[in-house]
Amino acid sequence: MVIRGTPPGSGARAEGPVRRGAADSRRLPLYAAGEIDVEYVVRGTDEAIDRDTAWEEHSHPTHELLWNRRGASSASVGPRVWTITPMVGLWIPAGTPHAGWTPAGTVHHAVQFRVRSVPAISGEPVAVDVTPLLRLLLDRLTAEGLDPAARARTEAVVFDLLAPARNGLLLRIPESRLLAPIVAAVGDDPADATTLAGWASRLGVSTRTITRAFQAETGLGFSRWLATARAQRAVELLARGEQIADVAEQVGYHSASAFGTAFRRVTGMNPARYRSR
Structure with a gap:
């Protein structure tokens, strides 16, 4: 999928990429929702992908929001394939097995949400509009030195802004x-x-x-x-x-x-x- 591996503190035991021809293949564990109670409420990470990368099926103990700062990639859940861009991200509920593809040159952002602190916006994966305001708030949460009260206020606004997109690009594969x-x-x-x-x-x-x-x-x-x-x-x-x-x-x-x-x-x-x- 489009993610970079689970952020520090999530408890994921990520394996390194496996070379497969011209592309990399990354493997991550399968976790149930809430299997690991992480210490953060919201945590985001960036990665610039320099090689075509396939993400084998995995799942997180946290909810996840994926979107790209640059480029287009895809994430799949069973026969459903979503396109992820700088404008439209994908919400993946905790414990949902998913896989995907990230072309070289993509810069993506993965945001993890603690299950017991954040209500799921949907019980199923759903496309999310990544508005300029949402991007600014997510970036603020990655800044160092943000005091706990300011972080809590920012997180609350992020939760309010998370909503299904009107034009998510979803394709079901027969x-x-x-x-x-x-x-x-x-x-x-x-x-x-x-x-x-x-x-x-x-x-x-x-x-x-x-x-x-x-x-x-x-x-x-x-x-x-x-x-x-x-x-x-x-x-x-x-x-x-x-x-x-x-x-x-x-x-x-x-x-x-x-x-x-x-x-x-x-x-x-x-x-x-x-x-x-």
Whole structure:
């Protein structure tokens, strides 16, 4: 996932990265919620990731909020994959197993919350708007010399600001054998131009069968699911600073305007604004 390891004082026994080809793989323990009663209420840490890094499935004894100061990454819980950016983070309740992927060049921030001191904003992982005010307050909590009373006031405001995002970028990955070839093709190349009819022909089923399978497993039809998968990839490319026209081509759109329309429908924001932020 996008995190850096659990901060000092959490009790986590983090293992070092394991080299796997061009990427690193990090392993962390699986903890139940509240298994370790940490001494802090809120603690945040930063890490600049200099190599593509995969985070194997793990869980924390604390609630966790993930967001990036720079770049886009992803976190997964079962078949659900969230995109994490400087604008939208992810709240992960304590004890929730999760994994993820952090591309090189990402600077991410992981915030841990003591279970018995902080009410969970959701019993399930949920995207959170990381507003400028929330960022400032979280940064204040990392400052040295903050007296206990000021820290408590700042923490209380942070709790008030934590709320589910309106446009969290979540993609559910189908797990059935029927849809596995589609998932693999789009994962390898989001610009894959195979239509619903084309997939039906390849798989020897009707378009209605594929549509029903996507609806049952993801809550989306094929076209909307594909647009969301492409938007997730586009966010990563935009975060790297690539030009919008180039991103449009890489994720399967014939024009920047068509890409912009699809991207805005999924994220609630046009690509230029997303890239600038």
